[in-house]
Amino acid sequence: MPAGKATIQSVLLAALCLPGAYAVPRPARQDPESILLSLPSAEIYSRHLLNLTEEPHPAGSRRNMELADYVRDRFIEYGLEDVHFHDTPALLSRSVSASVELVAPVRLRLKLAEDPYPADKDSFLYRDPRVVPYHAYARSGDVTAETVYANSGSPEDFAALRKMNINLRGKIVVMRYSEPYSYRGYKVWLAETHGAAGAIIYSDPQDDGYAQGDAYPDGPLGPPSHVQLGSIVYDWLGPGEPFTFHWERGGGTWKEGTVRDRQLPKIPSIPMSYEDASEILSRLSGPAVPSGWQGGLPFTYHIGPGPVRVHLRVENSERIGTMRNVLGAIRGTAERDKWVVIGNHRDAWVYGAVDPGSGTAAMLEVARSLGAALRAGFRPRRTILFADWDAEEDLLGGSTSWAEQQRDRLLRDGVAYVNVDSGVSGHDFSGGSTPALAGFLQDATRSVHDPDGGGSVYDAWAARSRDGAPVVEDIVGATDYTAFQENIGMSCIDMSFGGPYGVYHSEYDDYFWISRIVDQGFRYGTTMARLWGLVTWRLANATVLPMRYSDYARKVLDYLGAIETKDAARPLALEQARSAARRWRDAALDLETRLREGPVPDDAAARQVNDLLVRVERAMTDGEGLKGRPFFKHLIYAPQPTYREEILPRLYEAIETGDRDSIPRYEAQLVAAFDRAALLLRQARGRLEEGA
Numbered sequence: 302m303p304a305g306k307a308t309i310q311s312v313l314l315a316a317l318c319l320p321g322a323y324a325v326p327r328p329a330r331q332d333p334e335s336i337l338l339s340l341p342s343a344e345i346y347s348r349h350l351l352n353l354t355e356e357p358h359p360a361g362s363r364r365n366m367e368l369a370d371y372v373r374d375r376f377i378e379y380g381l382e383d384v385h386f387h388d389t390p391a392l393l394s395r396s397v398s399a400s401v402e403l404v405a406p407v408r409l410r411l412k413l414a415e416d417p418y419p420a421d422k423d424s425f426l427y428r429d430p431r432v433v434p435y436h437a438y439a440r441s442g443d444v445t446a447e448t449v450y451a452n453s454g455s456p457e458d459f460a461a462l463r464k465m466n467i468n469l470r471g472k473i474v475v476m477r478y479s480e481p482y483s484y485r486g487y488k489v490w491l492a493e494t495h496g497a498a499g500a501i502i503y504s505d506p507q508d509d510g511y512a513q514g515d516a517y518p519d520g521p522l523g524p525p526s527h528v529q530l531g532s533i534v535y536d537w538l539g540p541g542e543p544f545t546f547h548w549e550r551g552g553g554t555w556k557e558g559t560v561r562d563r564q565l566p567k568i569p570s571i572p573m574s575y576e577d578a579s580e581i582l583s584r585l586s587g588p589a590v591p592s593g594w595q596g597g598l599p600f601t602y603h604i605g606p607g608p609v610r611v612h613l614r615v616e617n618s619e620r621i622g623t624m625r626n627v628l629g630a631i632r633g634t635a636e637r638d639k640w641v642v643i644g645n646h647r648d649a650w651v652y653g654a655v656d657p658g659s660g661t662a663a664m665l666e667v668a669r670s671l672g673a674a675l676r677a678g679f680r681p682r683r684t685i686l687f688a689d690w691d692a693e694e695d696l697l698g699g700s701t702s703w704a705e706q707q708r709d710r711l712l713r714d715g716v717a718y719v720n721v722d723s724g725v726s727g728h729d730f731s732g733g734s735t736p737a738l739a740g741f742l743q744d745a746t747r748s749v750h751d752p753d754g755g756g757s758v759y760d761a762w763a764a765r766s767r768d769g770a771p772v773v774e775d776i777v778g779a780t781d782y783t784a785f786q787e788n789i790g791m792s793c794i795d796m797s798f799g800g801p802y803g804v805y806h807s808e809y810d811d812y813f814w815i816s817r818i819v820d821q822g823f824r825y826g827t828t829m830a831r832l833w834g835l836v837t838w839r840l841a842n843a844t845v846l847p848m849r850y851s852d853y854a855r856k857v858l859d860y861l862g863a864i865e866t867k868d869a870a871r872p873l874a875l876e877q878a879r880s881a882a883r884r885w886r887d888a889a890l891d892l893e894t895r896l897r898e899g900p901v902p903d904d905a906a907a908r909q910v911n912d913l914l915v916r917v918e919r920a921m922t923d924g925e926g927l928k929g930r931p932f933f934k935h936l937i938y939a940p941q942p943t944y945r946e947e948i949l950p951r952l953y954e955a956i957e958t959g960d961r962d963s964i965p966r967y968e969a970q971l972v973a974a975f976d977r978a979a980l981l982l983r984q985a986r987g988r989l990e991e992g993a
């Protein structure tokens with residue numbers, strides 16, 4: 302057929318049946334990966350991001366529901382299948398009003414507002430006096446008390462205060478947000494358990510302000526008035542259902558029960574800018590701070606208590622709202638019942654240009670690209686599920702509720718989960734995964750161009766590492782992969798392009814900041830879309846799944862070595878677990894050699910091998926869960942309440958709490974898990990032999 306005629310025909314075809322973004326000539330049958338790498342467009346990405354960041358949209362807000370419609374409509378437009386909402390009720394906490402006033406040694410009302418910057422149309426939020434910064438789930442209250450500075454509010458900091466004989470009972474504790482990130486809810490909980498009457502957490506310029514570089518609007522760091530909003534729910538005391546806490550449905554409405562859940566704070570708390578906090582800190586007396594506690598403000602920090610007295614008033618409302626996830630699919634072929642899930646949350650404390658808009662816009666571009674590949678005739682082997690989660694910011698609610706409701710199906714058919722939360726806050730790629738997918742992730746980054754580096758994302762990533770090989774980080778529950786990795790036992794990946802990001806959870810995390818300061822031309826937003834699309838396609842379409850468990854077993858051997866000497870005074874000898882991990886490693890190596898050197902298995906054999914491979918990650922979970930935290934069933938990874946990682950968590954906690962009697966039982970659980978894993982891998986190897 303002459304080329305000219307083919308072109309006319311495909312243009313006609315496009316005009317007749319392709320909606321909106323597809324009104325382009327149908328591509329000739331090409332490689333699906335080149336579609337995924339070429340299609341993401343800065344123009345369309347920016348259109349998504351503009352819309353997503355138009356208004357503040359926390360979970361339960363009118364705007365966040367409108368954005369659910371927007372995502373659903375794009376999913377449909379781009380050709381996804383089975384597009385639907387998934388709604389769950391949840392307790393949501395929002396600000397009504399708040400004030401903070403110094404009553405001694407001077408009377409001074411603090412601003413509690415972020416300054417406008419004329420060139421940024423979105424920076425005028427606090428002109429409305431009803432807008433106040435808040436900590437979601439903080440208890441409403443009205444307290445006047447002396448203040449104490451507690452550095453970053455870590456367990457070590459509170460221990461140091463005890464040593465200094467600083468009594469926190471009835472005080473208002475001032476703590477700083479800290480780098481590296483430590484969960485704000487745990488700071489407030491520690492203050493509460495030490496008898497504090499209230500808590501203030503502020504952004505010190507040492508951590509995310511001028512001490513680190515130029516601040517907004519000249520650079521990416523936090524300006525004097527920026528405030529980090531956020532949730533302080535005590536989620537480690539029992540995440541997962543019920544999301545409605547002590548509220549009960551009766552006669553069609555929700556009523557608050559009498560006993561407040563222990564996951565909900567009992568004291569008022571508020572986030573603050575350093576501009577406001579310096580009014581308190583500069584007037585504190587008492588001992589000068591220990592080394593490491595001095596922040597970036599231009600005076601010597603003191604501990605207190607007093608003479609500063611602060612009147613803190615917080616009024617938050619609590620109501621049962623709706624978390625609305627949006628789901629869509631591309632149904633698979635040979636392994637249609639198997640699920641590769643990709644997800645990002647939609648809700649944001651304010652505009653959320655980085656967190657999560659940069660990820661949401663990328664996911665929409667992934668949907669458009671995979672939709673285009675589908676139209677070009679490329680349907681993946683497995684089903685791809687797209688998930689646009691709600692209420693991540695409040696309580697990881699949308700993803701956890703869906704994973705819990707789909708638990709049985711995910712246990713049977715969940716292949717992998719790929720998360721992107723804050724897609725782009727800088728230019729430095731950072732990738733994390735469960736260890737079996739680390740090599741796969743590194744490999745995928747070789748195929749995607751890095752806008753700054755000139756080479757691949759892999760090259761730029763490797764150039765930042767010490768020994769030339771990029772470091773795939775361990776991932777541990779602080780975002781939407783938590784339920785998938787730590788409860789279900791699915792292989793997970795989490796990706797971002799990071800950098801100095803001083804405006805996190807403030808009104809300045811807006812379109813102006815990302816488009817002018819950090820991602821001009823959306824070169825990195827579209828790079829994320831390319832990489833995410835490629836990773837998703839390969840996971841969904843590989844004949845044999847790319848999990849490499851020899852890497853996992855090796856990593857576990859290192860972890861065993863580390864935990865054996867965690868308590869240097871009383872080291873452990875985990876010889877049985879070590880031998881079992883070696884058996885696991887050897888079985889994995891055996892299978893991997895066979896896969897590398899043998900013929901590609903036929904469909905039926907591949908399917909059985911894949912089922913076995915997926916179950917190896919499942920083998921790393923155990924029904925009992927952590928003591929007091931049964932949701933966390935993973936034997937290798939769990940988050941500490943601070944969100945620091947906890948490796949081999951059962952052993953870790955047994956050592957921490959002096960529960961030596963439980964150690965043999967926990968070691969036996971590891972031995973059983975590693976032997977289960979080895980057996981599955983040997984069965985996979987056996988299946989390949991049969992097929993040969």
Ligand SMILES: [Zn+2]
Pocket residue numbers: 646656657693722723
């Ligand atoms: Zn986020």
